[in-house]
Amino acid sequence: MEIVEKAPAKLNLLLNVLFKRTDGFHELELIMTAVDLSDRLTFTPQKDSAIKLVSNSAAIPLNKKNIVYQAARLLKEKHQIDEGVQIRINKQIPVAAGLGGGSSDAAAALRGLNRLWQLNLSLEELAELGETLGSDVPFCIYNKTAYATGRGEAIQLIEEIPQCWVVLVKPVKGISSWTVFEKLEPEVLPKYPAQQMVEAIAAKDYEKMVQQMGNALEPISIEQQPDIQIIKEKMKAFGADTAVMSGTGPTVYGFTQHFSKAQRIVNGLKGFCKEVYLVRTLK
Structure with missing residues (x-):
């Protein structure tokens, strides 16, 4: 059985930097939406317990440094999953572009593995897990228009923008x-x-x-x-x-x-x- 998840690019429609926090991060105010430029992740069960990444892109690491690997390891460890998985990352979103490609891939990994391993976690639970991986990951779990604060992880879904x-x-x-x-x-x-x-x-x-x-x-x-x-x-x-x-x-x-x-x-x-x-x- 294979599971496929899309990972859409993210746009900041509005980005304000309010102040620098005592934890060293900046307090942000954001309005974000998603567009149909997407990476595509395919999840295939493996007989061993390993997490294996493959990709069409030479611009991303295919090891523990990749946020997709970190997302898979997080779910495996938290829910004591013995099964392994191969994750194929078909990259279409440019790398280091300000479009949230890595965060969206991590969110797609959480959603896809939630289905593959039948964990039955809600989007809210996945977003909470995603926050430990990166500030943009909670938004990318939902891929809907949102108002965000904090480091970008505190998400409030709002109306969808007029399509354009x-x-x-x-x-x-x-x-x-x-x-x-x-x-x-x-x-x-x-x-x-x-x-x-x-x-x-x-x-x-x-x-x-x-x-x-x-x-x-x-x-x-x-x-x-x-x-x-x-x-x-x-x-x-x-x-x-x-x-x-x-x-x-x-x-x-x-x-x-x-x-x-x-x-x-x-x-x-x-x-x-x-x-x-x-x-x-x-x-």
Whole structure:
């Protein structure tokens, strides 16, 4: 028997950094959603007790350093599972892109192994486990639009955003999250109106929603990767209703409700960046 789970990419529609906490982490305020650019994980039982990872990507480790391995080990140890498993990770989400690919893979591993090993854990229980693996994993368990606080692990599901087309553009050079957060001075970063965005989403007001979108980490990431600013400007020039960096970057996304306009944005940016994707928000 094989089990298959999709692992969708995550977008930060809004990201505020409120302050640095006493535990060394930063208190965040986030609104996140998922798009249909997805990795695909396939789980196959093994006769021995080992966890084996295989992948189509040379960019990820296939050992204990991989968060998917850590998720599988966590479930095995917590629930005393003797069975082994092979997990095939078909990567489509760019690595080190600010799209939560690793966290989404870990969440898919928890969901898939919950089914394979018939543990009957609820999504809430899986999200609680996922929090020990990474701040974005609880959101990725649900893959629904959410308002999040804390390190990003305190999830409150909200209304789904109006469905639209999303153009994703990833520059060649990636950005490591820790290099962004180590330089942060929260008091000088921009702040975006989270509550107004939640209200706009609830009202299905697309125009008001895109007006509120923003990422407070952009100034720091643009210092490391100036192409982010160039991509934002090009996206808007080609007709995107908004252009925002996701996570710590460097991926920039643009929204539009019109397929013809989305195609024009894609065609305009393909000459500037190799990795350009046209996807939709998830329902």
